[in-house]
Amino acid sequence: MIEIKNVNKVFYQGNKAINALSDINLTIEQGTIFGVIGSSGAGKSTLIRCVNLLERPTSGQVIVDGVDLTALSEQELTQTRRKIGMIFQHFNLLSSRTVFNNVALPLELAGVAKNKIKSKVEDLLELVGLADKRDVYPANLSGGQKQRVAIARALASDPKVLLCDEATSALDPATTISILELLRKINEELNLTILLITHEMAVVKGICQEVAIIGDGKLVENGTVGDIFAHPKTDLARDFIRSTLDLSIPADYEARLHATRTENSYPLIRLEFTGASVDAPVISHVAREFDIDISILSSNMDYVGGVKFGLMLAEFIGPEACANKAIQYLKEQKIELEVLGYVI
Amino acid sequence: MSFNAVITWWTENTRLIELLVDSLWETLVMVFTSGFIGFAVGIPLGVLLHLSKKNGLLENTSINKILGIVVNIGRSIPFIILLVALIPVTRFIVGSSIGTAAAIVPLTIGAIPFIARLVEGALLEVPSGLVEAAQAMGAKPMQIIKKVLLPEALPGIINAVTITLVTLVGYSAMAGTVGGGGLGDVGIRYGYQRFDATVMMITIVILVILVQMIQSLGDHLVKRVDHR
Ligand SMILES: Nc1ncnc2c1ncn2[C@@H]1O[C@H](COP(=O)(O)OP(=O)(O)O)[C@@H](O)[C@H]1O
Numbered sequence: 001m002i003e004i005k006n007v008n009k010v011f012y013q014g015n016k017a018i019n020a021l022s023d024i025n026l027t028i029e030q031g032t033i034f035g036v037i038g039s040s041g042a043g044k045s046t047l048i049r050c051v052n053l054l055e056r057p058t059s060g061q062v063i064v065d066g067v068d069l070t071a072l073s074e075q076e077l078t079q080t081r082r083k084i085g086m087i088f089q090h091f092n093l094l095s096s097r098t099v100f101n102n103v104a105l106p107l108e109l110a111g112v113a114k115n116k117i118k119s120k121v122e123d124l125l126e127l128v129g130l131a132d133k134r135d136v137y138p139a140n141l142s143g144g145q146k147q148r149v150a151i152a153r154a155l156a157s158d159p160k161v162l163l164c165d166e167a168t169s170a171l172d173p174a175t176t177i178s179i180l181e182l183l184r185k186i187n188e189e190l191n192l193t194i195l196l197i198t199h200e201m202a203v204v205k206g207i208c209q210e211v212a213i214i215g216d217g218k219l220v221e222n223g224t225v226g227d228i229f230a231h232p233k234t235d236l237a238r239d240f241i242r243s244t245l246d247l248s249i250p251a252d253y254e255a256r257l258h259a260t261r262t263e264n265s266y267p268l269i270r271l272e273f274t275g276a277s278v279d280a281p282v283i284s285h286v287a288r289e290f291d292i293d294i295s296i297l298s299s300n301m302d303y304v305g306g307v308k309f310g311l312m313l314a315e316f317i318g319p320e321a322c323a324n325k326a327i328q329y330l331k332e333q334k335i336e337l338e339v340l341g342y343v344i
Numbered sequence: 345m346s347f348n349a350v351i352t353w354w355t356e357n358t359r360l361i362e363l364l365v366d367s368l369w370e371t372l373v374m375v376f377t378s379g380f381i382g383f384a385v386g387i388p389l390g391v392l393l394h395l396s397k398k399n400g401l402l403e404n405t406s407i408n409k410i411l412g413i414v415v416n417i418g419r420s421i422p423f424i425i426l427l428v429a430l431i432p433v434t435r436f437i438v439g440s441s442i443g444t445a446a447a448i449v450p451l452t453i454g455a456i457p458f459i460a461r462l463v464e465g466a467l468l469e470v471p472s473g474l475v476e477a478a479q480a481m482g483a484k485p486m487q488i489i490k491k492v493l494l495p496e497a498l499p500g501i502i503n504a505v506t507i508t509l510v511t512l513v514g515y516s517a518m519a520g521t522v523g524g525g526g527l528g529d530v531g532i533r534y535g536y537q538r539f540d541a542t543v544m545m546i547t548i549v550i551l552v553i554l555v556q557m558i559q560s561l562g563d564h565l566v567k568r569v570d571h572r
């Protein structure tokens with residue numbers, strides 16, 4: 001549905017050239033929810049804006065639904081854009097128009113008859129759950145409601161593709177989840193292809209089937225979400241995965257933590273399970289086999305695309321020799337271990 | 345002044361009152377005619393200034409530069425000098441260089457660049473994301489101007505209209521001194537030249553009330569259309 005071929009984008013700031021995108025190649029199949037993740041400044045917005053040519057690539061092709069957008073005239077491009085919906089981080093609703101009239105705008109632009117606009121807009125407001133807000137101005141809506149209006153507006157001209165530029169980055173976690181659920185719903189009901197960009201791995205994990213990781217204008221890695229989580233090949237990918245699981249040591253433990261083992265202190269261990277780790281109930285096994293008690297302090301385990309992964313903080317309580325053997329065994333199971341210190 | 349005294353003054357000064365009513369009418373004609381023509385030219389000019397900017401919707405730096413220079417020249421000439429300098433132009437357009445109709449020419453020409461800059465400023469307040477969103481939905485440039493830029497800038501444009509009209513009230517008083525008539529003319533003739541403080545006070549009070557009314561009406565309209 002979307003093909004990005006050898007796309008480069010160079011910005012000039014005075015004499016300085018900024019390579020915002022370097023030789024990007026991506027294919028996004030009809031009906032998928034495709035995520036692009038990268039840190040701030042990586043080139044995500046530039047990439048998604050190249051898909052509807054809000055930003056014209058310096059070189060390369062962008063093919064949407066079989067049409068090479070880079071080859072179109074300005075007028076043809078305007079027409080073609082009506083089949084590509086877009087939503088933004090800051091919603092970009094017109095403050096001068098009510099919810100109803102905001103959603104009606106793309107239809108007005110296309111010259112649709114008044115009575116048809118009315119029924120279409122009412123259906124869309126029903127779909128996004130805002131039928132009761134039709135005559136309200138955007139200033140009186142919450143962030144989540146604004147994004148729902150923006151989604152309804154983007155869907156008004158029956159697009160085949162929906163582009164989402166950090167669509168949940170201005171929303172709180174609960175609202176983010178509800179917006180992602182709405183996106184998933186329209187993806188299923190309308191068989192809409194969705195390309196979304198984000199800096200949050202949680203968003204990708206939440207709804208994407210495929211993901212590409214972009215860093216410094218280059219495509220670093222891409223594949224199914226399960227694959228990337230199970231076998232991240234690059235440090236960048238590993239960092240993003242870890243960012244979804246960040247575990248910190250509670251302050252009172254931190255205070256009791258020492259660098260060396262003494263008489264009655266026990267190791268505090270950070271265990272990292274990745275796609276490579278042996279999939280077995282290792283914790284209870286280790287406890288039984290090596291005769292130690294394992295006290296789990298906190299843990300953040302997840303299951304994505306058939307793979308268990310996550311982080312765990314645990315104390316290994318027992319004689320030093322037993323604990324060491326346990327650590328050795330776990331390492332053999334491809335679980336990454338780090339002794340953070342010894343707790344009294 | 346008691347109520348009776350006011351009545352007495354009123355009956356004894358019917359000629360003066362007639363003069364004040366006439367000159368109020370002249371002021372209104374000058375302000376609103378030049379304002380109206382000024383908006384008809386200045387608003388599109390302001391839109392053009394905004395659109396032709398670098399990274400604007402219809403980027404054209406040479407047009408932008410030329411318009412900018414013309415507007416700046418218009419803005420930098422003191423109105424009193426413009427008034428005199430334009431006499432030949434006025435004579436050519438109106439056929440005479442004195443009278444209310446003649447005063448409208450320099451007032452209009454003084455108002456146009458003023459309005460253009462204010463409108464440009466109002467358009468600058470419209471977040472660029474809105475224009476992008478409209479482009480993304482397949483809006484043509486004219487549609488973006490009509491359905492996004494102007495409606496979103498409307499509170500600012502009404503504000504610009506208010507400021508312009510108030511400024512024109514002041515300018516029209518200056519125009520009065522070179523034979524344009526109006527309240528400013530009366531104020532100066534009676535107050536300054538004949539030392540009639542009462543008449544000068546009355547014209548000032550009328551001008552203050554006029555300005556107040558324009559400002560309140562403008563503020564009221566802005567409140568009604570502003571949903572930000
Ligand atoms: N219009 C522009 N002019 C100059 N540089 C730009 C422009 N837009 C983006 N850039 C630069 O391109 C790089 C990528 O930006 P962007 O795509 O916005 O990143 P992201 O959305 O991932 O945060 C950044 O270094 C940014 O400064």
Ligand SMILES: [Mg+2]
Pocket residue numbers: 044045046166
């Ligand atoms: Mg961005």
